Structures are given as structure tokens and as C-alpha cells.
Amino acid sequence: TRRLGRKLTMLIAGIFFIIGVVLNAAAQDLAMLIIGRILLGCGVGFANQAVPLFLSEIAPTRIRGGLNILFQLNVTIGILFANLVNYGTAKIKGGWGWRLSLGLAGIPAVLLTLGSLLVADTPNSLIERGHLEEGKSVLRKIRGTDKIEPEYLELVEASRVAKEVKHPFRNLLMRKNRPQLVIAMALQIFQQFTGINAIMFYAPVLFDTLGFGSDASLYSAVITGAVNVISTIVSIYSVDKVGRRLLLLEAGIQMFFSQFVIAIILGIKVKDHSNNLSNGYAILVVVMVCTFVSAFAWSWGPLGWLIPSETFPLETRSAGQSVTVCVNLIFTFVIAQAFLSMLCHFKYGIFLFFSGWVFIMSFFVLFLLPETKNIPIEEMTDRVWKKHWFWKRFMDGETGIATNGALKNGHTNGFDPASQL
Template identity: 80%
Template sequence: MAVGGFSAAGTSGGRDYEAKITPVVIISCLMAATGGLMFGYDIGISGGVTSMPDFLKKFFPVVYKRTQEKGLDSNYCKYDNQGLQLFTSSLYLAALIATFGASYTTRKLGRKPTMFIAGIFFIVGTILNAAAMNFLMLVLGRLLLGCGVGFANQAVPLFLSEIAPTRIRGALNILFQLNVTIGILFANLINYGTAKIEGGWGWRLSLGLAGVPAVMLTVGSILVVDTPNSLIERGRLEEGKAVLRKIRGTDNIEPEFFDIVEASRISKEVKHPFRSLLKRRNRPQLIIAIFMQVFQQCTGINSIMFYAPVLFSTLGFGGDASLYSAVITGAVNVLSTVVSIYSVDKIGRRALLLEAGVQMFVSQTVIAVVLGLKLRDNSDDMSRGLAVLVVIMVCTFVSSFAWSWGPLGWLVPSEIFPLETRSAGQSVTVCVNMLFTFIIAQAFLSMLCHFKFGIFLFFSGWVLVMSLFVMFLLPETKNVPIEEMTERVWKQHWFWKRYMDDNDDDA
């Protein structure tokens, strides 16, 4: 993508926001989006590490014994262990709690310092995990990583939405999700290599290499500029105006500057942003943000990406083959997210979500039928052809998620809240996301054990529900300036416009 000479104008009440796609915007977004790289690496690394025999032998000997004794082997239940699930899910529990502190720092200190704090949490958590000598140390490291996720997922999507020109806001915001998918892919590649290391320390290298994206985020947060919206919100008007001029590449910034100042003025009148979220005029944004997070997790994607190596082992692929298959799904994830970057500001958010709904529903149903007919609980009698079909369907599912609910689950909430409730709204978004991620991560292996192939039918049912939600209740936000959402989106929607009474302040 060229970084100079292109105009990205957005309209606001009949005025144009003049903006070029400047190098400082592209560089700042690339640096900030490394928060997604860290998040993705954490998602991908946990599934691979928890399938390594040396890791299981040291921290989860009961699970290790179960995987080694063939007579006790169960395709669906061999990894069902609450401690093992806690290793993964503790990160998301910590992120859930940390997001409330992140909401305060994002609003009072700015987006940039919040990303720096996230980087520090990531670095310390990585050190503890790589050096872990017992289960307590391992979980403590995951909790600190979770705090980093809470702070990063609070600040980065807001930073990207606010700094990007309107016409490419979707594409630049999806850089966060693209980095998540790249992080997952790198984690799968690293796990594939470290699993072959003899001596029992390969898992330490896998966990320790999380320090690379952690340092990238920390350094990047020092180098980027804070957003004009954040600076103006904190009373630094001249600095905010100078940054706006710098990132837009033009002197004609008065219309956008005026709208940000006006939004900031309204923001300052709100003393309790979380309480303000419950007011009638803010309910549509709050409902959309909450359900986007619930539905994102109920697609079943994290179940597949967390435990991709475990899932493919269940399909009888064996240890190396399972990691290899996980690498394939990771590559599909990255490539499909690139499709979303290209198309989200052209065909819109709704079209991507609705198309993906059909694709996800069909692929999960096929997976359930094949596993239900051919995979027995204590045998690996699935033919190679059917096993390959399952992998193809998993990739079909992953690709549809990667250009829809994956990036748009973060993009849409980050762009729909007014400035006065934006930090609080993003905090609720991250909190709900982490809550349901925690629930799914903690319950998935037990659900797999009890539901067996039916778990995919369970998630396909959710896909149907969320597609109906998008069809009737999600408005299109493509090419709408972020400070103009109320006038041009919510007041025009057939259902949500009834909540947009300017004089209604009732909670």
C-alpha cells in the first residue's frame, strides 16, 4: 500500500475530512498492532505446548499418563483436565479483571501509555512462564500475560480507529486481528520445531519466545504518537491539533478538529462513563458491543485455535501431524484476514458477516456428521480421505471466521461509541470477550468429552443465531466518520432510532 498521495476523505454533516494516507499513520498502526501479535502468540502457543509430552509430564502427570496408556485412551476425553484448562483460561480471567484498570488509564493517561503498560506485563509474564518450575509459577506468568492482554486489547483497537482516516479505518483496524492471526501462525510453527527438541526444554523455548512480540509492543508504544482524540480529551488541544495535522498530511483539518473538540466537550460533562453507558441513548451501542463479543466466542473459533493440536491428535493424525495441520489452519487464518483488510471498506461489515455465517454453519455441520459417523471414542478408524475432509472443513471454517467475526468483532465496537463513553465501552467489550473466552477455554475439553462430535452442532446453532442478529439488528458503519455515528447510523436504523431521543437521560 502506498503511504502518500492518496486522499481519504470522510464526510461530516456535509463537510469533508481531508486526509492523506501518511507514513506516520501506517507506521503508528503497524507498531500498535503488535499488541495483536502478542495476543495471537499466546492463543496459539498454549495449545501446542499442552500437547508436548515433556510439558505434560512436568506439570500435568495425570494427563501425561492418560495419553501414554493406550488402554485408557479416549479420542474425546484424554485431555479432559481442569488444571490443564486452567493453564490456558487463566490468561483470559486476568484480562477480564485488568480491562477495568485499562479503561481508567486509556481515558486519563492516553492510549499510548496504556499500550506501554501492556508491554511491561507481557515481558514479565513471559519471563515467569519460560522459567516456570512449578504449576503456581506457570499460572502466575499466565495471569500477568492476561493483564497485558486486557490493557492491549483495550487500547490498541481504540488507537487504530481514532488515528486512521475514515475511508480506510476498517482496513487499518483489522491490522490488530491480522497480527493476532500471524501470532497464532508463528506460535504453531515454533511449536512444530520445539516439539522435536530433545532434553525436555522445548516448551520453555516456545513460551520464552513470546518475549519478542512483547518487546516489539513496548518499544512501539514509546515511538508512536498518541491519538488526537485522546490528547484533546485530556485538554491538550494544541498538541492534539498538531498531531492531527501531522497524521492527516494536510493543513485543512478544521472540520475534523472541530468535531473532536465538540465530542471532547460532551465527554467532559460525563463524570461516570460506565453509568452513562446504561442511558437509553447508549443502549444500542452497548447491546451491539456485548453481543458481538458473545457471538465471536460462540462461533467455536477459539476452541479450534486453542486446541488445534489436540483436535488433530483426536482425529488420529499423531503428534507431528497435528502440529503440521495446525500450521495449515494458521496460514489460512492469516491469508483470510488479508481478504478482510481488502474488502471491509469496500463491501462493508454486514456483507462479510452474513456470508461467513453460511460458510461456518455448513462447515461445522459437515465436521459433526463425519465425526459422528466415523470416529469412535476409543479407536482411530477414520479413513485418510475423511480425515483430510475434516481438515478442509476446519480450514473453510477458519477462513470464514478470519474475514468476518475475527476482525469485525473488535472493529465494530471500537468505532460505534461516542467519545464520552468510548473507553468505558471498549472496556466492557474486552471484559465480555475475555469472560466468554475464559468460559469456552475452561469448558471446551470437558464439553468435547461429553458432547463428542455434537460440540460442532452446538456451535453451528450459535452461528445461525448470530447471523439472524446481524441481518436484523447490526447497522452498516462503512465509511462513516467515527464522531458521526449517532447522526448517520443510529438515528437512521429502523429499530435503534427509537433510543436516540436527544433529551432522554434516563438510565
């Protein structure tokens, strides 16, 4: 993403997706299916790396949160469509429905590939790679005004600092970059430990209990999918008005309450070899599932991707985002592999397990996550990290040394030798 730019990274993701889809839909044996899946996984990695960065860098500061969450909105719409396609193709007689299901993934793959050819790269990326005039032209175009000089100079200064960093991953471990790294990694771990996968896995079983029978998975997909999409839209409208912290804290209360209620009802009413869940209780559990999904969809779902993409400085942004994606996918894998065993051992207690994690992560947000709404992406260090009650201790003098006390908007960047002495 750093060397090739955001645009080319998205194009590579699209090509991975297309080749993976072709191999999967035309698979003659298990090996072809596995290779196709691996290529799709590469596509996911490249896309998750480039798209949030691309959106955060082109967005005007006042709507950066909402624009970035469009990424998560389209993920939720994709999940809903995929579930509906799978339900439809499973009904096809003749045993070829799975080929159609896997082949239809080619539509979004082609759209991503064509889209990445049509868009311009971000000004941040162009300037970082030395294309100053092109970067200035793109900045003028996406801001819709000629008055872009202050922002342009800020990007050039950020780029100059970025060029001094030869080893971004090593730089990421430096003391001054520790707050962003800790926040980004913690958000990805916590996102998986909200228990969203537990809820989504358990939903079809609950709908089956309600008496939907063979259509339980369809109703589950449609209802939870629709709640997911609508709640993500709520996040788009509210994230730049009420801020990131308030959404996360409110959702923490909502998710803790709904999981606690689900655990109590299942613990009292459902035993190992019987199904005593009456219609009334089953409906209450489904309402609680929807309450949980809505809270996740306007908080930890989209903000887990938004906040890391806007907090890293330009010199470590690509490396930071790649660590973010990597940690997210590792913990997605861990939870997916461990979930069934945990469900068998914990039973209803699995919801208490995840609600405990929600309690912990809400305290993390309350004390350690700074607010980033309406703050220009290249001013995060000065206006967010240096003023936070805890993280400012990691910033003392570090930024000034790293940038040789360079002027930024007419001021030194926070390193004042007199005050240090």
C-alpha cells in the first residue's frame, strides 16, 4: 500500500478475487477449491488493508467517520446478499447450486476491479510517493475548491517525515507510535470478543425453536442481516455528530444487557436433552439478538476499522493498517475455531463469557480511547495523543526528535526544549 499506492492495492485485491472465484466455481477437486479459497483470502487481506485507508484519506474531516463506515455498510449488505444467495442456491436440484453460489461472487469482484481502475489515488499516497503536482490536482478535485494550500502543505510535511522512515514496521514499535498500535490491536481483539460470531451462529437455532422449521436459516439471515444494515446506516449519520467514544460506550451497555438476558433465559429454560423454550421466551431471545446485533453494527463493527485507519501518522499508516488487518483475521480465526468447543462446554455460559469481555472493553474505551471526530488526519498527534491523560507520556519529546523540530502550520510540532528542561 505504501510503495504501490492505495489504488493499485485495491486493483490487486480485485484480481485475486476474480481468479479465486473462477477456480472455485469451476473446481474439479478439493485442491482447486482450497487454492481458490486461499486466493480469496489474499483478496480480503489486500482489500481490508487498502479500502479503509483510501476512504479515510480522501474524506473531508467533518464526514470522515461516515464515509469510512460506508465500507462496513457494504460488508453488511454483502453478508445479507450472500446468505440469501446461499439459501436460494441450496434449493437447486442436481447438485450444481454450490457452483452458482461461488460463481456469483464474481459480480462484486468485477465491480471492485473496475472501480479501482476508475478512481484516482489519494493525495496522501501520491505525495508520499513523490507525485506532488498530481497529488495537488487530486486534492483540488476531491475538495472541490482551489483553497487547498494549508492542507497540501500539511500533507507535504507529513510526507517528508514519512520519507525519513526507512523501516515502517520497526518504526511502529517506537515509543511514540505505541499508543496508536495498542489502540488498533486492542480494537481488533475486542471486536471479535464482543461475541458477534456466537450470536450469529446461534440465531438460526433460535429461529428454528420459534417454529420456522426449514426456513429458520432464511429468516435468521434476513432479520439479523436487515438489523445489521439499518444499524450501520445509523452509525454513518451519528459517528461524526456524537463521536466514536459515545457510540462505543452506549453499545457496550446495550450488548452487555442483551447477552446477559439471553444467558439467563437459556440457562433457566433450555436443558441439554429438552427444548422447553416457549414461544414467548423465544421471541424475547430473538428481540435480544436483534438488540445485540444493532449495537454491534453501529459501534464495534464499523469503528473497529475506522479508528485505526485515522489515527496512525502517514509514516506508519500502511504498516499500522496491515497489523490491524492481520490481528483482526487471526482473532477471527481463533474465535471461529474455538467457538463450537466453547459452546459445548460453556452452554448458555458462553454469552456470560462474552458479556464479561464487553464489560472489560467498555472500561478500556472509557479510560484509554481518545475521541478523534472532526480532527484532521495529519493533526492527530498534536491534537489527540499529546493531550490525552495517559498516552501523552509516550509523546514527550519523541515527535520533536523524529521530525527535527520541523515547523508545521507555523508552529513547532510540540517539542519545546525549555519546557522539557
